[in-house]
Amino acid sequence: MVHTLAQQSQTGMIQYQRLKPFKAISFDLDDTLYDNKPIIVKAVAESFSLLHRKYPKSSHWTAVDWQRCKLALQMRQPELVHDTSAARYAMLREGLIQLGYSEIESSHGAQAGLDCFHHYRSDFTIVPDVLATLNTLKQYFTLVGITNGNVDASRIGLDTVMQFVLHPGCGVKMKPAGDMFDLACKQLAIKPSELLHVGDHPNSDIVGAKMVGCQTVWLNPCQQKRHKNPASLLPHIAIDQLSLLVNLI
Template sequence: MKAIVFDLDETLISHRKQLENFIDFQYNHFYNRLKLIPFEDWKNNFIKLDNNGYVTKEVVYDNLSNIFKLEISVTELYQHFLQNFHFYISPYKRANELLHILKKYNLKLGLLTNGGTLIQNNKINMLKYENFFDEIIISESVGIEKPDPRIFDMILGRLKVEPKDCIYVGDHPFNDIIGAKEVGIKTIWMSHNRKWEHENNNPNWIANDLYGVEEIIMSEFNW
């Protein structure tokens, strides 16, 4: 094995925790104009509309505006999000330690994430992940997103490795695991205690968290 490629959100960092922290900050920042909306109503609707990060925030804010008849413009809320969301980033336990270990063993590391270039780059810069990863691809910047096989081929090409020499780690059954398997990459599914429900496309390994990912990699490499 020569390379390991990671997904970002819900694999190395907790999107849910980051979002909850930011929602609290933004509500308080705009409290004078949001105070008639109970915080729990605002938070619960935001999280539901966000759909684990798979709905753009412009759409989320537009829907919130329609639900609560906001006096604040969608543009103002969205710009505030762009300027501040990355400050509330929440890496999973063991993320940095695992990346340090993998670099120590001279493995090539890739980061492959769906999302907007500005938002994802802000997260990556906050975590200083450019110091860990040999190649980073953000879907918006290349015009292709997971599970399109071309984006997996792209990261393999940039890392200069064959599919058989790479492991991919991700949390999304389709975008991450089935997408990577289509091009022949071995996969570790970050289950977060979920059950795998796609019998014909099983991941090579399943781990509940990054501690489990580390155990699998250590075993695979006999470290």
């Protein structure tokens, strides 16, 4: 049972709108279930370290050069905006070609760099406290993941608590587009209003989910200022720690 507004304010939970009954909970992954920044920093560093060793010319480019290459590719191929793995591969391949490597060398290098990135990008496990919260919720609701990223959910320990995890790509657009929310509801055979989405991003997670009719929980551990969105796009509930979700049981 959700507490009253006054009690919620004291316990790190604020109710903006009353929740209706729901059957499933979807979770954003990056920066919701774990701190993603140091993971990505290490994955990028390791993948470029590998490239610099095997393809020395790659060290001639700075991060700005690679980003410029990526943006130019996305302008020509807009579908890359919604597929982080495809975009990274295309960026590495095109960059190596521009640096003077053959197409075959560049393709091999891009794949090696992507494989290295993927390894370190999922080289961690969900901490026990978070898994404990998910396991408690799993007893009452079906749990799924909806992420814009490309983490391997099985490697980080989510395959035991989540029925499935959706990623963008292959025509499926990133949040805040409604594609993955709609797809999740179809796979779960529920109405959008019967899905409660939990995420850290006010736009990608909260606005995206509410635009297709889902209910929402904003994970806001740093107590950021309230949304500047219209009242209709505020989260149903805001919490400052994931464990508070058990109060919704």
